[in-house]
Amino acid sequence: MSGVLSSSIGRKVAMAASAFFLMFFLLQHFVINLTSIFSADAFNELSHFMGTNPAVQFALQPVLIFGVVFHFVMGFVLELRNKQASVKYVKNNGAANSTWVSRNMIYSGLAILAFIVLHFIDFWFPEINHKYIANLPEDPSRYYGELVHKFHSPVRTGAYVAAFAFLALHLLHGFKSAFQSSGMSAKRAAKLETVSKIYAIGIPVGFIIIALFHHFNQH
Amino acid sequence: MDMNLKLKIWRQNGANDQGKMVDYSLSDVSPDMSFLEMLDVLNEQIINEGGEPIAFDHDCREGICGMCSLYINGEAHGPDRGITTCQLHMRKFKDGDTIYIEPFRAKAFPVIKDLVVDRTAFDRIQHQGGFISVNTSGNTQDANSLPISKHAADEAMDAATCIGCGACVATCKNSSAMLFVGAKVSQYALLPQGQVEAADRVRNMVAQMDAEGFGNCTNTGACEVECPKGISLDNIARMNREFFKANI
Numbered sequence: 001m002s003g004v005l006s007s008s009i010g011r012k013v014a015m016a017a018s019a020f021f022l023m024f025f026l027l028q029h030f031v032i033n034l035t036s037i038f039s040a041d042a043f044n045e046l047s048h049f050m051g052t053n054p055a056v057q058f059a060l061q062p063v064l065i066f067g068v069v070f071h072f073v074m075g076f077v078l079e080l081r082n083k084q085a086s087v088k089y090v091k092n093n094g095a096a097n098s099t100w101v102s103r104n105m106i107y108s109g110l111a112i113l114a115f116i117v118l119h120f121i122d123f124w125f126p127e128i129n130h131k132y133i134a135n136l137p138e139d140p141s142r143y144y145g146e147l148v149h150k151f152h153s154p155v156r157t158g159a160y161v162a163a164f165a166f167l168a169l170h171l172l173h174g175f176k177s178a179f180q181s182s183g184m185s186a187k188r189a190a191k192l193e194t195v196s197k198i199y200a201i202g203i204p205v206g207f208i209i210i211a212l213f214h215h216f217n218q219h
Numbered sequence: 220m221d222m223n224l225k226l227k228i229w230r231q232n233g234a235n236d237q238g239k240m241v242d243y244s245l246s247d248v249s250p251d252m253s254f255l256e257m258l259d260v261l262n263e264q265i266i267n268e269g270g271e272p273i274a275f276d277h278d279c280r281e282g283i284c285g286m287c288s289l290y291i292n293g294e295a296h297g298p299d300r301g302i303t304t305c306q307l308h309m310r311k312f313k314d315g316d317t318i319y320i321e322p323f324r325a326k327a328f329p330v331i332k333d334l335v336v337d338r339t340a341f342d343r344i345q346h347q348g349g350f351i352s353v354n355t356s357g358n359t360q361d362a363n364s365l366p367i368s369k370h371a372a373d374e375a376m377d378a379a380t381c382i383g384c385g386a387c388v389a390t391c392k393n394s395s396a397m398l399f400v401g402a403k404v405s406q407y408a409l410l411p412q413g414q415v416e417a418a419d420r421v422r423n424m425v426a427q428m429d430a431e432g433f434g435n436c437t438n439t440g441a442c443e444v445e446c447p448k449g450i451s452l453d454n455i456a457r458m459n460r461e462f463f464k465a466n467i
């Protein structure tokens with residue numbers, strides 16, 4: 001296995017592996033957030049578990065942070081190397097043979113990265129501060145109120161909606177691409193078309209609905 | 220009906236020259252001409268006017284050698300599908316059209332002159348394993364004595380139709396050579412004769428591909444669309460599997 005990341009195919013497979021992990025995480029995050037629409041108690045309970053369970057906090061969370069950082073750093077590395085390998089045409093008709101989303105992964109990715117930064121400032125830093133720095137007393141029912149409060153601002157809600165639109169664009173190519181990169185034949189990957197669309201559109205739209213629901217349901 | 224065309228063609232006097240697009244006009248072009256014949260006529264016109272003819276690559280002019288190249292109106296081998304530039308005909312264009320003609324561009328395919336690029340990087344990749352070693356001393360085993368499934372034989376044959384033209388690299392926004400290398404790895408990976416050297420083949424060919432400075436595949440699928448021989452993306456996935464097997 002030596003030097004896998006120094007070969008182009010190794011990097012490609014590593015990129016796909018980090019993407020699979022992120023897609024699994026996103027699904028899990030979505031399911032938890034979805035409960036906030038139906039039951040404040042269920043959302044509080046799940047958030048409290050995720051926020052205090054040592055296995056989640058000290059095993060899963062570092063893996064997640066590593067996964068996100070690895071994915072976008074590798075994304076930049078691949079983009080830079082690919083830019084170095086290519087020479088610009090005076091006239092290039094990219095639309096003749098490939099989709100816009102597949103050619104612009106770096107831009108949809110950058111939009112998601114901007115969102116992740118905002119998300120950390122909004123939720124993650126206050127969480128870490130609450131739990132480990134200010135050492136405030138744990139209140140298992142605080143999560144729902146914090147969530148609803150964040151979606152009060154139309155600007156923040158708008159930014160969330162836009163970011164998830166970019167995530168949908170990223171996944172419309174990324175979902176299938178990750179399978180192809182891991183060596184699944186194109187014919188099999190083509191059969192994933194429907195699943196891919198359901199995931200790539202369904203999950204971001206779901207997050208958008210959750211954000212809008214709380215925005216318009218302020219008590 | 221004969222056509223009058225405006226041509227914008229890349230001229231570059233050697234690898235170190237900057238290069239630029241130069242405008243030409245050509246009249247009375249027959250729709251029955253091939254694209255390369257049109258360039259022949261243009262070159263005669265340039266020579267008659269005392270100019271330096273445009274250098275472009277070609278050999279068989281029947282779609283089998285892979286020598287002709289050209290990026291025409293933003294696409295490798297022009298707007299048609301499943302063909303090389305020598306199989307492209309002027310009937311694909313209209314009277315009054317402006318046609319952009321550029322060399323295949325990639326850092327690993329440096330321009331030699333005008334529209335001629337150096338594709339020997341492909342040869343060097345082939346030298347690293349695009350072959351099988353057989354003893355030809357006289358006791359060679361009859362290939363037909365080895366059972367091969369029809370499916371594997373067909374897929375290997377399809378992969379083997381790659382003519383090494385480089386359109387996949389020219390088209391790819393990343394200048395990745397993975398369709399070419401995928402085809403060359405697959406044609407042997409699918410057959411019993413290729414098994415003995417399979418691990419070394421994929422490892423060495425991929426290492427050479429990287430050393431030549433080709434980019435990394437991001438699965439846009441542009442190569443498959445522009446490939447004159449319809450080489451499938453499956454070959455890239457198979458190369459990835461072979462590479463995986465060889466490295467664990």
Ligand code: HEM
Nearest residue numbers: 016019022023072075105106109113174175177178181437
């Ligand atoms: C942090 C911001 C992000 C950046 C800068 C980014 C960047 C990129 C880039 C440049 C690629 C193209 C590489 C390739 O196709 O080989 C890519 C692929 C991909 N990304 Fe992202 N991305 C980000 C976040 C995400 C997130 C949050 C997810 C999923 C939840 C995701 C899922 C994927 C998938 C599935 C692929 C395809 C992997 C493959 O082709 O092997 N990305 N990303």
Ligand code: SF4
Nearest residue numbers: 381382384385387446
């Ligand atoms: S894979 Fe297709 S486009 Fe690439 S070199 Fe072979 S024949 Fe040409």
Ligand code: FES
Nearest residue numbers: 278280285287305
């Ligand atoms: S000149 Fe041989 S394929 Fe075009």
